Amino acid sequence: MNADLLGAGATFPDPLYQEWIGAFVGDNPGVTITYEPIGSGGGVEQFTAKSTDFGGSDAFMTDDELAAAQDAWGCDVVHIPTVFGAVAVAYNLSGVESLTLDSETLAAIFLGEVTQWNDPAIADLNEGVSLPDEPVIVAHRSDGSGTTSIFTTYLDDESADWHDQVGKGKEVGWPVGVGGQGNDGVAAAIAQNDGGIGYVELSYAIQNDLSVASMVNADGKAIEPSLESTAAAADGIEIPDDLRFSILDVGGDGYPIAGATWILAPTCGMDATKADALKAFLTWALQGGDGTAEELLYAPIGEALQDKALANVERINEGGQ
Amino acid sequence: MTAAPASVGPLAAIRRRRVADPAFRWVLLGASLLVLVVLALMIGSTTLDAIPVFVSQGIWSFLTGTTWDPGFSRTEITGTYQAGVFIYGTLVTSLIAIVVALPVAIGIGLFLTNVAPRRLARPLVYLVELLAAVPSVVYGLWGLHFFAPVVLKPAAQAISGELGWLPIFAGPVIAFNFFFAGIVLAIMIVPIISAIVREVFAAVPEAERQAAYAMGATRWEVMRSVVLPRSRPGIIGATMLGLGRALGETIAVALLIGGGTAINASIFQQGESIAAKIVNTFQESSPEGIDALIALGVTLFALTIVINLAARLIVRRMGDVSGEAVA
Numbered sequence A: 001m002n003a004d005l006l007g008a009g010a011t012f013p014d015p016l017y018q019e020w021i022g023a024f025v026g027d028n029p030g031v032t033i034t035y036e037p038i039g040s041g042g043g044v045e046q047f048t049a050k051s052t053d054f055g056g057s058d059a060f061m062t063d064d065e066l067a068a069a070q071d072a073w074g075c076d077v078v079h080i081p082t083v084f085g086a087v088a089v090a091y092n093l094s095g096v097e098s099l100t101l102d103s104e105t106l107a108a109i110f111l112g113e114v115t116q117w118n119d120p121a122i123a124d125l126n127e128g129v130s131l132p133d134e135p136v137i138v139a140h141r142s143d144g145s146g147t148t149s150i151f152t153t154y155l156d157d158e159s160a161d162w163h164d165q166v167g168k169g170k171e172v173g174w175p176v177g178v179g180g181q182g183n184d185g186v187a188a189a190i191a192q193n194d195g196g197i198g199y200v201e202l203s204y205a206i207q208n209d210l211s212v213a214s215m216v217n218a219d220g221k222a223i224e225p226s227l228e229s230t231a232a233a234a235d236g237i238e239i240p241d242d243l244r245f246s247i248l249d250v251g252g253d254g255y256p257i258a259g260a261t262w263i264l265a266p267t268c269g270m271d272a273t274k275a276d277a278l279k280a281f282l283t284w285a286l287q288g289g290d291g292t293a294e295e296l297l298y299a300p301i302g303e304a305l306q307d308k309a310l311a312n313v314e315r316i317n318e319g320g321q
Numbered sequence B: 001m002t003a004a005p006a007s008v009g010p011l012a013a014i015r016r017r018r019v020a021d022p023a024f025r026w027v028l029l030g031a032s033l034l035v036l037v038v039l040a041l042m043i044g045s046t047t048l049d050a051i052p053v054f055v056s057q058g059i060w061s062f063l064t065g066t067t068w069d070p071g072f073s074r075t076e077i078t079g080t081y082q083a084g085v086f087i088y089g090t091l092v093t094s095l096i097a098i099v100v101a102l103p104v105a106i107g108i109g110l111f112l113t114n115v116a117p118r119r120l121a122r123p124l125v126y127l128v129e130l131l132a133a134v135p136s137v138v139y140g141l142w143g144l145h146f147f148a149p150v151v152l153k154p155a156a157q158a159i160s161g162e163l164g165w166l167p168i169f170a171g172p173v174i175a176f177n178f179f180f181a182g183i184v185l186a187i188m189i190v191p192i193i194s195a196i197v198r199e200v201f202a203a204v205p206e207a208e209r210q211a212a213y214a215m216g217a218t219r220w221e222v223m224r225s226v227v228l229p230r231s232r233p234g235i236i237g238a239t240m241l242g243l244g245r246a247l248g249e250t251i252a253v254a255l256l257i258g259g260g261t262a263i264n265a266s267i268f269q270q271g272e273s274i275a276a277k278i279v280n281t282f283q284e285s286s287p288e289g290i291d292a293l294i295a296l297g298v299t300l301f302a303l304t305i306v307i308n309l310a311a312r313l314i315v316r317r318m319g320d321v322s323g324e325a326v327a
Helices: A014-027 A040-048 A063-073 A103-111 A120-125 A146-158 A160-165 A182-191 A202-207 A227-233 A272-288 A290-295 A303-314 B010-057 B059-064 B084-115 B118-133 B136-163 B178-202 B206-214 B219-248 B251-256 B274-284 B287-322
Strands: A003-009 A031-036 A054-057 A077-092 A137-141 A178-180 A196-201 A214-216 A258-266
Touching: A003 A040, A003 A272, A014 A031, A014 A077, A014 A272, A014 A290, A031 A272, A040 A054, A040 A063, A040 A258, A040 B274, A063 A077, A063 A258, A077 A146, A077 A182, A077 A202, A077 A227, A077 A272, A077 A303, A103 A120, A103 A137, A103 A146, A103 A160, A103 A214, A137 A146, A137 A182, A146 A160, A146 A196, A146 A258, A178 A182, A182 A196, A182 A202, A182 B136, A196 A202, A258 A272, A272 A303, B010 B059, B010 B287, B059 B084, B059 B287, B084 B118, B084 B178, B084 B219, B084 B274, B084 B287, B118 B178, B136 B178, B136 B251, B178 B219, B178 B251, B206 B219, B219 B287, B251 B274, B274 B287
Parallel strands: A003 A031, A003 A054, A137 A178, A137 A196
Antiparallel strands: A054 A258, A077 A196, A077 A258
């Protein structure tokens, strides 16, 4: 097999994709795969301009974007979810070892309505925890980010006030709080302020051993963010046939603030050997890549979704060149 | 005409010059034109992309409004794009940077040219110039993880504690704000300003200084009444260069300014600058969002031109008043 594949897009799964590519290329001489982490927006753009063979995005394409991509390639374009990421709510409160929040309270904090840590809204969820009479200092991302998108999509779905006042997206008009650049900037803002609270990628929170809040899910269970609870998040949710889905209303043992990241690929217009190589790579990654994913702190998508993802992989270039 | 070397006859020398001189002139002209062409292309293409944004928002509301709510269209402008918050943040951080950096840079320049012994001046010059060679992302990260929390935050809290009744110093001081970004910017532009003012101070004629000394002036009086007035146009030029750097600085500001979404009066609150907004969001922007960011870029360019023209006007006025010839 001789093929050179080029992909570009989301930065969030980049470390994992590089690892997967390295292992796959090692076993398949003749194949080279390049993935450039230029951001989800750029990933969709380059894929639509047909300057890449596949794209990567932390957000599924909007109807508009999908139509444009279909138009460019002249056929359908498939979404292939690869892994889940979760967004952890990190905090800095000296003396407080564990913290539980629900979506309404989290929304109220980020709307600036709950301003003291000993506010009854927080205290009611944390009986037995002595919360200090300190101001809440909110930190958010100042850069456009899939992490912000997952976080605000969750709040937008759960809280009517949030939906009316802020909405969702990769960048939003924050009513309160200080912005940090990247996970690192948000973590610094939290660490440098007693009373700080913000959101970061779960993998970042685990690597840096941040204190994170448990979130009450749709079944009323307080769930700690972890790879297992993230993987469990997608268990009960309904997934449409085109695999464009948000993870909302999570119940069971699932952690409620999570989202998938996707590979975008065309169903026609690819060179046959290229298409075969891409299909072989994605099949291999989805079936055998879970171990690598967990090592790098990404949550695998689980068996049920994996079958659907593989079905979409099979559709790559089905229309031929 | 001078005598030609023995091996080449005078005629050959003239002939060679006939080719070499015009060729050289064309090369120089080409080099100068290249800059103009690049500049024209840049202004042309960015303005072309930005015009739909200016038109859909209305130029006045684009410049003064405070809502930035990007849309996702590929073909038209559907979001709300208003740059007031970012223009304000750019001006405030740059102003803080200049107010802090200028006295320090002038102090360094005076010290190196009029006070310091030669064997101390030389290494000091190297050290200051070393500051200019540090990449801005290093300034940003150093500020983020060390300088801001350890040095600037306590300082800001002290200032806010004493002068907090003034709206521009109102607390509380949280991580990341105009002040942090402005001070780190100041550190970045000190070497630029001080390098130029040092040259300007050194160019003050020795005779004038000696004359002042001869009339019994102290060292301070010489600097105040001979060196500084003589150097005023140069100081303003150096300030403009530093200001240009501060206005356009991207990553260090993005790391420290705090990504605010509203206009805050206090320098201890968060904001956003034009350059920081662009670098923060271009990667994840939709096609129309990219156009809006390019419109921000055009705005920054225009802002820089306006400020430079204003400075030039000031220099000319001053020149007229003091009766000095000004370049």
